[in-house]
Every structure is written in C-alpha cells, then in structure tokens.
Amino acid sequence: xxxxxxxxxxxxxxxxxxxxxxxxxxxxxxxxxxxxxxxxxxxxxxxxxxxxxxxxxxxxxxxxxxxxxxxxxxxxxxxxxxxxxxxxxxxxxxxxxxxxxxxxxxxxxxxxxxxxxxxxxxxxxxxxxxxxxxxxxxxxxxxxxxxxxxxxxxxxxxxxxxxxxxxxxxxxxxxxxxxxxxxxxxxxxxxxxxxxxxxxxxxxxxxxxxxxxxxxxxxxxxxxxxxxxxxxxxxxxxxxxxxxxxxxxxxxxxxxxxxxxxxxxxxxxxxxxxxxxxxxxxxxxxxxxxxxxxxxxxxxxxxxxxxxxxxxxxxxxxxxxxxxxxxxxxxxxxxxxxxxxxxxxxxxxxxxxxxxxxxxxxxxxxxxxxxxxxxxxxxxxxxxxxxxxxxxxxxxxxxxxxxxxxxxxxxxxxx
Amino acid sequence: xxxxxxxxxxxxxxxxxxxxxxxxxxxxxxxxxxxxxxxxxxxxxxxxxxxxxxxxxxxxxxxxxxxxxxxxxxxxxxxxxxxxxxxxxxxxxxxxxxxxxxxxxxxxxxxxxxxxxxxxxxxxxxxxxxxxxxxxxxxxxxxxxxxxxxxxxxxxxxxxxxxxxxxxxxxxxxxxxxxxxxxxxxxxxxxxxxxxxxxxxxxxxxxxxxxxxxxxxxxxxxxxxxxxxxxxxxxxxxxxxxxxxxxxxxxxxxxxxxxxxxxxxxxxxxxxxxxxxxxxxxxxxxxxxxxxxxxxxxxxxxxxxxxxxxxxxxxxxxxxxxxxxxxxxxxxxxxxxxxxxxxxxxxxxxxxxxxxxxxxxxxxxxxxxxxxxxxxxxxxxxxxxxxxxxxxxxxxxxxxxxxxxxxxxxxxxxx
Numbered sequence: 115x116x117x118x119x120x121x122x123x124x125x126x127x128x129x130x131x132x133x134x135x136x137x138x139x140x141x142x143x144x145x146x147x148x149x150x151x152x153x154x155x156x157x158x159x160x161x162x163x164x165x166x167x168x169x170x171x172x173x174x175x176x177x178x179x180x181x182x183x184x185x186x187x188x189x190x191x192x193x194x195x196x197x198x199x200x201x202x203x204x205x206x207x208x209x210x211x212x213x214x215x216x217x218x219x220x221x222x223x224x225x226x227x228x229x230x231x232x233x234x235x236x237x238x239x240x241x242x243x244x245x246x247x248x249x250x251x252x253x254x255x256x257x258x259x260x261x262x263x264x265x266x267x268x269x270x271x272x273x274x275x276x277x278x279x280x281x282x283x284x285x286x287x288x289x290x291x292x293x294x295x296x297x298x299x300x301x302x303x304x305x306x307x308x309x310x311x312x313x314x315x316x317x318x319x320x321x322x323x324x325x326x327x328x329x330x331x332x333x334x335x336x337x338x339x340x341x342x343x344x345x346x347x348x349x350x351x352x353x354x355x356x357x358x359x360x361x362x363x364x365x366x367x368x369x370x371x372x373x374x375x376x377x378x379x380x381x382x383x384x385x386x387x388x389x390x391x392x393x394x395x396x397x398x399x400x401x402x403x404x405x406x407x408x409x410x411x412x413x414x415x416x417x418x419x420x421x422x423x424x425x426x427x428x429x430x431x432x433x434x435x436x437x438x439x440x441x442x443x444x445x446x447x448x449x450x451x452x453x454x455x456x457x458x459x460x461x462x463x464x465x466x467x468x469x470x471x472x473x474x475x476x477x478x479x480x481x482x483x484x485x486x487x488x489x490x491x492x493x494x495x496x497x498x499x500x501x502x503x504x505x506x507x508x509x510x511x512x513x514x515x516x517x518x519x520x521x522x523x524x525x526x527x528x529x
Numbered sequence: 530x531x532x533x534x535x536x537x538x539x540x541x542x543x544x545x546x547x548x549x550x551x552x553x554x555x556x557x558x559x560x561x562x563x564x565x566x567x568x569x570x571x572x573x574x575x576x577x578x579x580x581x582x583x584x585x586x587x588x589x590x591x592x593x594x595x596x597x598x599x600x601x602x603x604x605x606x607x608x609x610x611x612x613x614x615x616x617x618x619x620x621x622x623x624x625x626x627x628x629x630x631x632x633x634x635x636x637x638x639x640x641x642x643x644x645x646x647x648x649x650x651x652x653x654x655x656x657x658x659x660x661x662x663x664x665x666x667x668x669x670x671x672x673x674x675x676x677x678x679x680x681x682x683x684x685x686x687x688x689x690x691x692x693x694x695x696x697x698x699x700x701x702x703x704x705x706x707x708x709x710x711x712x713x714x715x716x717x718x719x720x721x722x723x724x725x726x727x728x729x730x731x732x733x734x735x736x737x738x739x740x741x742x743x744x745x746x747x748x749x750x751x752x753x754x755x756x757x758x759x760x761x762x763x764x765x766x767x768x769x770x771x772x773x774x775x776x777x778x779x780x781x782x783x784x785x786x787x788x789x790x791x792x793x794x795x796x797x798x799x800x801x802x803x804x805x806x807x808x809x810x811x812x813x814x815x816x817x818x819x820x821x822x823x824x825x826x827x828x829x830x831x832x833x834x835x836x837x838x839x840x841x842x843x844x845x846x847x848x849x850x851x852x853x854x855x856x857x858x859x860x861x862x863x864x865x866x867x868x869x870x871x872x873x874x875x876x877x878x879x880x881x882x883x884x885x886x887x888x889x890x891x892x893x894x895x896x897x898x899x900x901x902x903x904x905x906x907x908x909x910x911x912x913x914x915x916x917x918x919x920x921x922x923x924x925x926x927x928x929x930x931x932x933x934x935x936x937x938x939x940x941x942x943x944x
Binding site for chain 1: 737755
C-alpha cells in the first residue's frame, strides 16, 4: 500500500478519497415538495414548454404592434377595445386591425395579437369603458413587447435539472411548474458513528475522575445532518481491538459510511488503522494530513464505503470531518459539483503564526467594525470545544504561507 | 399611516418590519442532540468547570517541571517511572521529586505533577519498561506545559450560550460536554402560505389555456424550512376579496406569520393591501421596496405576526421572501444576530445595467476560471423561474450604483 503513512496535503488527500468512491447509492422517488437538499439521481427532461401559452407581462391591452407604429403622446393611435381576456382562461376574444383586448399581468394573449401596450401608456377616450370603446395609444410597441413567448422559460424536452444536482427551493418550484410532482434522488447516506476511549462516557452520565463526556458523536451527527446524511450512533467502545473491530464491522454492514472518533494517543491511532485494515478492501488510503488541527486523521475506503478515523480532540474532529466526511456524503449521492461553502472576507485583527507546508484552520469570531467585517482568532488548544462554540468560522492559512498578518484581508469559512 | 405607499430602501424597510416584532415566540425544551438550527430562548450557564480535572495533551510522562530544568539531549535529566495513569480513571499514582508517571493524551495528571514531557523527548535507559524503571528527559518543560488546566475550556458558572443563539453542531457538543442534555429554545415559527390567482392551479393538475401551476407556495415553503420555520400551506385562493380575507384570517389564527403570493396586476395588489389592513393592527407598514425584482412587495404586521404580500412573479417572490421573510422567521425566535449568509466573490463576465436609487438582484452562475471564480449573470424576466434554477446565487447591485462592469469583483449571495 504505497499511500500508507503518507502525509498528504488536504486537497490531494480529499481527491484521493473521492476518487475511490465510484458507486453512487441506490435511488428512490420522493415527492418534489419534500426533495429539499436531496440530489437528483437522473437527468430530468421537461415534459412541456413553459409557459405553455403566450402571456402578458403587464396590465394593458393586447394589440397588433403595427397598429401602434408612430404613436406618441402628441400623436396617439386610436384603437377599439373589443373584449377582455379573463385570468386563467383561454383568450377567446379575437382582434382585428385597429382593435385591442384588455389583458392582465400573467394572462393569455389572443392569437391575433402580437404585443401588449401597458395601461400607463394608454388613455380612454371620453371616459367610456363599456365594450366596445375607444382608447388612445400614447407609445408604440414592437412585435413581442411585454409578451412572454411559449417556451421562453423552458422549451419542451429541455433538460430541467442534470443528474447530481442538489435540490434548492427554486428547483422545487421549477419542477412543480412543469407538473413534475415526484423526483428520483439518491438515497440519503447512512453514516455510522462510533466513539472510542476508556475515558469517554455518555453525556447524560456524571463524570468521575479522569472521565469526559462524548462530544464528537454529536458534533459529527450534526455535520452529517447538515450534509444531508442520516447519522446512526453506534455508542462508545472501549479501547480494545476486538471490541472496536466487532462494533465497526457490525455498524458498517448497516450503513454507507463509518466514522470513528478515536483517542489521540499513538497506540489508539495505530489500533484504528488496524481495525480499518481488517474490515476489507482497499482499506486505509492515508494516515495523516498536512493540516493543523487534525494531522493524525485516518482515511480509508471499504467496498465503496468511506471509513474515517477522526482525532479525538473535538476541534480536530470537526475540522477533519468537514474536510473529508462532508464531501464524501455528497459524493455517495453522486453530486456533480460540491456546494460552494459560505465564506466571508474580513480584516484580521492580529497576527496568526503558521508553518509553510501545512494548512492551518484557526477558529475566528466575526464582528462588524467601522471599516467592515473584522475577524479575531479564537486561539485555544484543539482539545477545547469552546474555541469552536465561540467562533463564527475558520480562517484558512494556506499551505505555502508561514502565517497571516494583522490587517490582512482573510477568507473566513463560515460554520 | 405615514409609511403607507412609501417606497423604502430595502435595509430601512427590513429594519422597519423587524422593529415592529417585539415579542419572541414561546419557548420549549428539546433534547440537545435534536437542537440543530434552533435558537436558545434563555442564557445557558455552565454547571461545572470543563475540563473537570487536569488533563494531559500529550502521550508522555507527568513530572515536576523543576526536575527537568536544564535537561537537554546532551545533558539529560534522569527520572524514575513509578506508575501509570490509566485512561478514564483517577490519577492515584503519586510522584515525588525525581519521579514520573506514564500518562496518555487526555488522561488525568497526578496532583503531585505540574507538567508533562512528551514521549518523543524521552528515552528509556537500557530498554527497561517494568515499573519502576529509569528514563532520560531530553528536553526541559515549564510548569503547566502540555497540561489542560481545570476550567480552561469553560469555567464554572460561565455563560455557555447567550439567549438568541442559533445552535450549530459544535454548540450541541459544547452543551453535552457539560452534561446539558436538554435546552430551552424558541418554538419554530409556523408560517402560513397562501397563493392567489384565478389562473393558478395545483401542481399535480394539467394546465388548461391561460392556467399556470402554483410555484410560489413551494419555493417559499423551502425557504421557510431553510430558515428553521414550519410551512403551513393554505392552498390557492381565487382573486376575490371575501375569499382571500376569510382564508387569510383563518390561516393567521393557526400560524405565527402569513405570506400571500399575489398576482402582479395592480387590482390584485390593491386587494392584498386591503385584506392585510382588514386583518388587524398595525396593518400595512410599507407598500413598495426600492429593489428589482420585487418593487411591489407589501409588508405588514398584525398583532406581532409578520404578514408579507409577495409579488406573483417567482423570481420576485423568492428575492423578496429572502429579504423580509427569512429575517422575520429568525426575529420571531429572538435571534441575537442574523446569521451571516454565504457569499462568494467573483469576477463579473459582462456588464450589468441598473439604476441609481434602486437595489438590483441579478441571478448569476458561478464557474471556476483560470483566474478564480467567475460570475455570469443569468438574465431573464422575473416571471421565469428557470433564471433562478440556472443560477448559483444573486449579485447585488448597490442602491447608489448605476450598474456593474465586466471584470468587476462582485459579491454573490449564494442560494
């Protein structure tokens, strides 16, 4: 295994993981209105043109454009209003040369009309409004003006959404506009989560000396939910090879991905590597990433299922899950483009030291200053969950930089 | 009503709405692990110090720091290892001057020790590892080095989370680390949604001439969910004052906020204003916002419940709901700071025309170019839902700008 024990730069490490996940999860059909955050499993074609009929974009009068040519306030054109197109109904009124029909915004245009004059550019003659009556056109319109053409939004057989598309509110609207009330999406990945450590106890228990409560199972579960997965908590396993191996193997059969939050001691990390190797093939892809926090992260794949060994420190665990776990959840659903993550640009309020050749993630708090957004690093050991609680995002110190300086404009990756 | 019919700049308009929402929704207790995306209703104090005991941040040896002073590779200090602190247990081993105890990352430090020497800076003498045995210390440590102090993460009685805090994965971890397994949060706002229009039919029906399917109820429902609210769909109401008045009044009694997506014709807009005025006090706050799309938005408040009349065009409806509806949902839950929204900075690929005095939102597609992210405007009438489906976010053209130029670095508000 040539990649074993390599400490890779994070982007390369992530690419390596994603490249080994070739199969997308099975698909299922869900109601379009319940599909928010799901990922399309197939390309969706339009069954019809949208709009299906020519619609007015204004309140006004459907006309033949050539009847308005040259019209102006000083030299209006005169047209006879012969009817009205009611909303939601066919435009049964027919107009001839010199005639017009009342139309409303969104209403259908009569076949015999080719433009709409908006009401503000007209005037009734003598206040008469019983059909037929005469109006003055104060401004000429061109053919097609103020008219939505058939298929202007979507042409028939257009691709509506490609496969691998993350469904947003407007996509639901777009599907329903075409009468597509169900959509084929990838199943949500089930993500097994194990905590390990003789010192770790469930949150509802009182801690004794030397004991701490499980944090990582729950922060990871939150991140899994945010990425559209289903967390499956496997509980807390003692630092024992057989116990961990059994628990990992059992949880992996029920899930599509496995996350183990191991202790940070060297012996426990070695045990996690051995457990992953014992689960199947290809096994561990890399052991170590050139980042801080989170260098001792273990990344593997077993039969198309990502298996991630996170460091036990809660800050490392969150940063590393975000780096590998979140993209893996999207990849298992066949996403065609990773979602852009939320960022803010801010002025740094103090220096940050780093080392070239390592990508650092420093928690930061954002505040609106007189000159715009200010980012203040929240320093603290990576064992301290409250450095993340007190932060709004992470500042990335790039691989090739030895640090950042106060007053630098920095990118903050928002939580 | 002095504000009536004023067309306000969007920031002022939003402030006006939020200033009229003084009451937060009632609170409820939820399990901390289910609290993702909820907003704390009270300030939460820590019941204990975290960590509750001194912990090692390294694998190595707990020592008295002064026993290591001056130690170096060429002149090591010699200490006797007298025991080991097992993970998850009290540090019952006591060390005297010249002694050390094995500790693991995250383990408890004996009372009599004040620092930890990491294992990489030690060497066993003669390969002996049965207690007691001798080690060389190759590097001095200072008092407190490699030790997490009691309360270093959170001190007892510290405020853990303020009231009005949006709960993220790390906040759940922070609560559970302290044994806080339930949290008092504001109830989720129930948001009533009505579509109006004689031309609008449910998405599952076939359209006849002049008919269109309801889009806005579903895009708004998606946005409501994203902001942490519960959408309550009230169906499609005909363009009839009494029908709309009755439906709006009935839905408002069951919900905390009401959204009406009305047609865009002038008569329908006037009817929406009248309906809102008839629901109670204070009624309509503003009718018109200096934005495109979405100028004819109607914003009101009835008895601390926001009531928003959205334009019928789907693009306008989404942009305007995002401008007023989303902040209102957070405000009803008593949020102390609106969440930073995701943004990206990108180079514009072509000019965008606008008008000074109006804030424009132009849908844009993002692509990674050779020089970084590129934003291409997706032009289209605001009736066209697919301009949003084909976009990754919105470019904002500020109030005081007449447009943006190709190659400008622009902020894209991500969907």
